[in-house]
Amino acid sequence: MNAVISNETLHAFVDGELDVTESEALTARLSGDQTLAQRVCALRSLQSMVRLAYAEPPVAPKARPRATQRRQLMQRCTYGCLVLLVGLSGGWALRGLEFQTASVLPTRASGGYQTVSLAREADPNRVMLHLDSASPERMEAALDRAEQLLDEAEEQGRRMQLEIVANSYGINLMRAGVSPHEARIVRMTRRHANLQWVACNQTIARYTREGQIVELLPVARSAPTAIGEIVTRLQQGWTYVRV
């Protein structure tokens, strides 16, 4: 069995393509055949040289923007947009939550009116309603709101202080003989001990200068200025609602 082994067979042997019996037979011949061993050795070294030659292929110059980079950029943009969208929608959802939890009062107290409080959480037990208009709807709204708040507080057993501050044309609400709700105001005051009516002195002075005599209802008191009253109350922790 000394037939010359073809190059193809030898290559197949080196590449592990021969089946087990052929491979074993060749291995057995290798130990006795010096030239054959040299041929195998030469083949293996050739193979390893080729591997070495391409172990670290030179890197292509990346001067021009490649499609992958563009695609990666697009991907990153997509992720960015996604994150932004999640953030926005999350913020939007939380905004509703925040609004509900942080200001339990304003939804009830103002019902769409502007609510201001210097305290971190609006105090539902100390509220002032600010009226500066003589329009019948606004006046009625102020009284309705006041009654609603006081009734709620009573139902829940809270001791509530409510002040209705009027200036400018809103002062008509508290003028004796002018106010369209005189009876109601008197009734409300009788019913709720902590309801106060405050009129702006400056407004009264202005009316007086214009020749109108301003006579307040007996339940109303006057403050030097409405703004001063409001600011003082805010500093005391009151909640301000503009009607």
Place this chain on the structure above:
Amino acid sequence: MISKFLFGPMRPGMEAQRPVLYRIAYAWCHDPTLADDLVQEAMSKAWARRAQLRDEASLKAWMVSIMNHCWLDHLRGRRDFDDVDELQDTLESGAESPEVCCNREQVIACVRAAVARLPLGQRQVLTLVDLEEFGYAEVAKILNIPVGTVMSRLSRARASLKVMLDNAAKQHAAQPALRRVK
């Protein structure tokens, strides 16, 4: 993790083949830029046709076969070649003959030059077998040629490679310090 979620499990597997493909492509064309283009084209084609791959274990061979098509398309696109099939056995690159080999860098340059001078068909078979250790049957499938052709091309490729490298070594031995200046 997000990319896995968005692009499915195939994507990282394909991306992992990039260095392998690049090495093969470079061994075929010996041009970094062209090799990069080939890899890119093969990757995008593979991604577009990912549904055609039935067995994920053969991902590498499948992608190499796609790259082979890209390479042949590229050669057809060059106007100085008409019939790629005919050129498979005759095409040699215009690379310089292997020069003096002594240290590692020179050996690498030398072998690359020798491989570059091999006819295209032989070069492809040799690189697939030696660099990536594909079986003969796999190479036959990748290049779409019979197994017998794989074996004969490999045999011829190694023989001529050996001759070229031996010649280079002889040159080196004969002229250790002098270089021919034309």
